[in-house]
Amino acid sequence: MLRKGQCHARARPYGPPPNQDDMLYAFASLAETDIKENAVKRLLVVTLQALVLLFMPVLALAQQELVSDPEIYEKDHFRTECKVAEFGEGFITRLDINNDGIMDAITNRGELTCDGEKARSCGDDGCPYNFYVQVKEGGYLMIATATIYSYDFVQRFGNMVFEFKMHPRFCERTDSEPCVMTVRVRGTKFVTISSK
Secondary structure: OOOOOOOHHHOOOOOOOOOHHHHHHHHHHHHHHHHHHHHHHHHHHHHHHHHHHHHHHHHHHHHOOOEOOHHHHHHHHHHHHOOOEEEOOOOEEEEOOOOOOOOEEEEEHHHEEEOOEEOOOOEOOEEEEEEEEEOOOOOEEEEEEEEEOEEEEEEEOOEEEEEEEEOHHHHOOOOOOOEEEEEEEEOOEEEEEEEO
């Protein structure tokens, strides 16, 4: 057991209490240990931050996996989820949504009948639509999912844009008139132009 004035680093179980030189040595040793421990902790934190920065882009790419064909991909998914999956004519729409000259795809879960129940993914906010952009390297990248009532694809200012009809709360309104949000797709990003 330590007595008052004794230090853990130089504690002696038997014998006389340490002298002043021993205590100074012990405190200097502890201070030096704290500096080394702090340096190691800082190095560990910096290393972890560097690893996070290096691997985050890899993780982001892993989340955005390319699919060879969105129609096949989603139909296969719902065939495993439902005992009987039926797809309406409007389940997939193919058009160039980002104005790059390459055909993209949109899927509409409102056109899915799963085990006899049509549009079971739909609710008061509308139905989920998945938006896929075809990339030059081959394959499609899902860039967005939106729950909407419907959409029009119209030309504005020389570019094709979406006019999404959505629940009024998406325009921060409480009335019953649908929100109309105009959105342009630039590359793989949705850019909201206006909402009313």
